[in-house]
Amino acid sequence: MSIQSKESVKVAIRATGKIVTMKDVARASGFSPTTVSIALNDAPLARFLPEETKSRIRLTAETLGYRPNPFARSLVNQKSQMIGLMVFDVMDPYCTRIVRGVESRLFESSYVPVFTDAHNDADRFEQYLKMLLDRRVDALIIIANWLALNNKILEMVERRDIPNVLIGSGLSTSSISSISFDNEEGAFLAIQHLYGLGHRKIAFHRGPSKLWDTAARWNGIQSFASLKGLEIDPDLVVSLRDSETSIDSFEGGYRSVRQLLNAGKEFTAFMAFDDLSALGAIRALKESGREVPEDCSVIGFDDIPAASFCTPGLTTIRQPMERMGSEAVDLVFQQIHQTTPSVTRNVNAELVIRQSTAQLPG
Amino acid sequence: MSIQSKESVKVAIRATGKIVTMKDVARASGFSPTTVSIALNDAPLARFLPEETKSRIRLTAETLGYRPNPFARSLVNQKSQMIGLMVFDVMDPYCTRIVRGVESRLFESSYVPVFTDAHNDADRFEQYLKMLLDRRVDALIIIANWLALNNKILEMVERRDIPNVLIGSGLSTSSISSISFDNEEGAFLAIQHLYGLGHRKIAFHRGPSKLWDTAARWNGIQSFASLKGLEIDPDLVVSLRDSETSIDSFEGGYRSVRQLLNAGKEFTAFMAFDDLSALGAIRALKESGREVPEDCSVIGFDDIPAASFCTPGLTTIRQPMERMGSEAVDLVFQQIHQTTPSVTRNVNAELVIRQSTAQLPG
DNA sequence: TCCCGAAGTTCGATTTAAATG
DNA sequence: GCATTTAAATCGAACTTCGGG
Numbered sequence: 001m002s003i004q005s006k007e008s009v010k011v012a013i014r015a016t017g018k019i020v021t022m023k024d025v026a027r028a029s030g031f032s033p034t035t036v037s038i039a040l041n042d043a044p045l046a047r048f049l050p051e052e053t054k055s056r057i058r059l060t061a062e063t064l065g066y067r068p069n070p071f072a073r074s075l076v077n078q079k080s081q082m083i084g085l086m087v088f089d090v091m092d093p094y095c096t097r098i099v100r101g102v103e104s105r106l107f108e109s110s111y112v113p114v115f116t117d118a119h120n121d122a123d124r125f126e127q128y129l130k131m132l133l134d135r136r137v138d139a140l141i142i143i144a145n146w147l148a149l150n151n152k153i154l155e156m157v158e159r160r161d162i163p164n165v166l167i168g169s170g171l172s173t174s175s176i177s178s179i180s181f182d183n184e185e186g187a188f189l190a191i192q193h194l195y196g197l198g199h200r201k202i203a204f205h206r207g208p209s210k211l212w213d214t215a216a217r218w219n220g221i222q223s224f225a226s227l228k229g230l231e232i233d234p235d236l237v238v239s240l241r242d243s244e245t246s247i248d249s250f251e252g253g254y255r256s257v258r259q260l261l262n263a264g265k266e267f268t269a270f271m272a273f274d275d276l277s278a279l280g281a282i283r284a285l286k287e288s289g290r291e292v293p294e295d296c297s298v299i300g301f302d303d304i305p306a307a308s309f310c311t312p313g314l315t316t317i318r319q320p321m322e323r324m325g326s327e328a329v330d331l332v333f334q335q336i337h338q339t340t341p342s343v344t345r346n347v348n349a350e351l352v353i354r355q356s357t358a359q360l361p362g
Numbered sequence: 363m364s365i366q367s368k369e370s371v372k373v374a375i376r377a378t379g380k381i382v383t384m385k386d387v388a389r390a391s392g393f394s395p396t397t398v399s400i401a402l403n404d405a406p407l408a409r410f411l412p413e414e415t416k417s418r419i420r421l422t423a424e425t426l427g428y429r430p431n432p433f434a435r436s437l438v439n440q441k442s443q444m445i446g447l448m449v450f451d452v453m454d455p456y457c458t459r460i461v462r463g464v465e466s467r468l469f470e471s472s473y474v475p476v477f478t479d480a481h482n483d484a485d486r487f488e489q490y491l492k493m494l495l496d497r498r499v500d501a502l503i504i505i506a507n508w509l510a511l512n513n514k515i516l517e518m519v520e521r522r523d524i525p526n527v528l529i530g531s532g533l534s535t536s537s538i539s540s541i542s543f544d545n546e547e548g549a550f551l552a553i554q555h556l557y558g559l560g561h562r563k564i565a566f567h568r569g570p571s572k573l574w575d576t577a578a579r580w581n582g583i584q585s586f587a588s589l590k591g592l593e594i595d596p597d598l599v600v601s602l603r604d605s606e607t608s609i610d611s612f613e614g615g616y617r618s619v620r621q622l623l624n625a626g627k628e629f630t631a632f633m634a635f636d637d638l639s640a641l642g643a644i645r646a647l648k649e650s651g652r653e654v655p656e657d658c659s660v661i662g663f664d665d666i667p668a669a670s671f672c673t674p675g676l677t678t679i680r681q682p683m684e685r686m687g688s689e690a691v692d693l694v695f696q697q698i699h700q701t702t703p704s705v706t707r708n709v710n711a712e713l714v715i716r717q718s719t720a721q722l723p724g
Numbered sequence: 725t726c727c728c729g730a731a732g733t734t735c736g737a738t739t740t741a742a743a744t745g
Numbered sequence: 746g747c748a749t750t751t752a753a754a755t756c757g758a759a760c761t762t763c764g765g766g
Contacts, residue, residue, distance in 0.1 A: 038729090045760090071436040075735045075737090076734070090462050107490075128469075279671045306667065311648050339752050381736095393751090397749085397751070399738060415750090719740095
C-alpha cells in the first residue's frame, strides 16, 4: 500500500517534468535495476526471464514514461550513436542534396548526424574535426572538394582510426574510404551529347586546377575527342581560377564567356565546368544578344536544383548526389559494425537533357 | 623513477590510440583527480590552487593529450551541449540559408547542432522531435512553415519545457519563442515597387491558405492598394494549392500563369508568392512568347540563391535568412543561460531589384 | 543443476565535505 | 585557523558475478 502511494507520487512528479530513471522503473515494477536493464534491452540474459516479468517491466517503463539516459549509456559502451557530417559549404547546392541523402539513410537507423560546415575554409574544417572527435562521434562523413586535399586534415582522420568516408573526391587511402563520381564518364557524356547535336566548335570551361574533378573531366573530353577525331581549339578553352570558391563559379562562367566573346571567338556550344558556371555563361550570352539554345548551346555539370528552375532549363550531367549520401552512410555502418577495411565505391553519371542545348541548324 | 617509467609507458599507449582519462592526468601529475578537475575547469575552488599547481596540471594534460569525456560530463551536469536543429526540407533553398545562419553562430559557442529534416512530413517531424528529446538536446531550433501549425507537435514542445525557437512562423505562445519575418511589409514593398514602375494591371499569386505567410502578405498588398486607390482585379488573383509542398511551387507558378494566359487575361506584372513560383511563372511567360521584363515584369519573394543565378535575375523581397538563423541561436542561448521567458523577434524585409522588373513603357 | 533475480563494479567526470600540514 | 589538497558520493545505465529456490 505504501509502495503504491509512493508510486503515484512518482507519476505526479513525472508530470511536472522530473526525469524517470531506471531505478524508478525498478522500484515501481518491484524488480531490481539489473533485471529491468536486462529486460528492456533484451540483453543475452533476457532469455532466462519469464515473459511475465519482461512484459510487466516493459509496461511500467511505458507508463512511467521512462527514456534511457543516452549519456549513461554512451559512458559504458563508449558509443555516441552520432555521426559527424562535415560539409564544405551548405550554401553550395551540390552539398544540399548529398546532405539529404545522408540524412535519409541515417533516419532509418538509430544514429543522428552532427552537422558542421567548413565555409570553404580549411582552418574551420580542422576546428570542426577536432570538435567532432572530442565529442566521440562514431564515424565521419565528409563532403569535401576544394579542401579535401589538405594533407594535414587527412592525416588527422587517419591517425584517429575512426570509420569514415569522403564524398566527392577521388582520393582514398588504406584507411580512408570514399564515394566517388565518375567524372570522366560524365564529361564524356556531355561532349557526346553536344557532338551528337552537330556541334563542332565547342568552347570548354576547365575547372580550377586544384580540384580533383578538373583533370578527370578533361580526360573524358579528350578521350571522346580522340575517339571521334574532334579537334579541340586551344583558343576555345578557358579555365576557372583556383581562388574561386564553389559558389563563385557563376561569376567565373560569366567572365569566361565574356572573355571569349570579347576576343571575337566563334563557337556554337559551351561546355561549362559546373551548373553554376553554365548559368553564368548563359547570362553573358544573353547580355551579348545571343539566345540559348538558338545561338549557342550550353551544358552544365552536377544538376543542381536551379538547373531545372531556370529558363531555359539547363541540360546537364547529373551526379546522383542523394545516392552518394546514402551510400556513404552504408559504408560507415559497415565499418562500424563489421570493421570492414576502407573501400572506394563509384557511382555513375547521367545525362539530363533540358532546353539549353539544341541541334545545330544547317 | 618507477613512476617516471610508468608514465613513458602511458605516453606510448596514447600513441597507439588508447584514451587518456583524468585519472591518468592525475597519476602523471602527482595530484588527485579532484585537483585535476578543479584546475582544468577553472572551477570556483581553483582560486585556492597555486598557479604552480594549475600550470603543472595543465601541462601534463596537454602532453598526455587529455580530452575530457563528454558523456561523463553530460551525465553529471545533465547538459548535452547540443541543440536540435529541425528543418522542414533541406532541399528547399529557403532552409539552406537559415541553416547557415544557425551553424555560423553556433560555431562560436561550444554547442553543436544535431540536424534533422522532416521532408515536409508531420509524422517524420514528430519522430525526430522524440529522438532529439531522448537525446537530451539542450534546445530546439525549428524551421517550420507548412507543418508548424500541427498543434500536437507544438504541444509536445511546450510540455517538455525546453528552450526553443520557431523560425518563419507567425506563431508564438507563452512557452514558444519565434523569429518572424515581416511578411506584410515585404508584400507592401513588392507591390510598391511594381506600382512605382507604372504597373496597374498586376496579377497576384496567393500562397496556400494553410500557410501563415499567405494572409500576412495579402494584407500588405491590400493596405498598399487601399493607400493608393489601386484596384485589385479578382480575375487576376490565383492561388497556390494547399497540397503543394514548398518545392512544388515552381509548378504552381507555372500553372497559374498558363491559366491566366489561357483565360485571355491581360496583365503587365506578376507578383508571385515566392521565388520558385516566380521562376515557374517566367517559364510559362517565355513559353507563350512573352519576354521578361519587356512584356511582363515578375517579382518573387524570399531571395533564394537561384534568384540571382537565373537570367534575367529575379527582383524579389529578401528575407534576411542568415540573420534569422543566428538570432534564433541567440534566443535559445538566452533561454538556456538566463532562463528568459519566450519572446518573438521580428526581422525586416528588403527589396532586391534585379532584371525581372522594368518600367512600364508608355 | 537449472532458473531467476540481485548485489556490486565499471564507465569518466563533477562536486561536496572533510582532511592534511 | 589558513592554505591546499583529497576522499567519497553522485550521475544513470550495463555487465559480471554471485546467491537462493
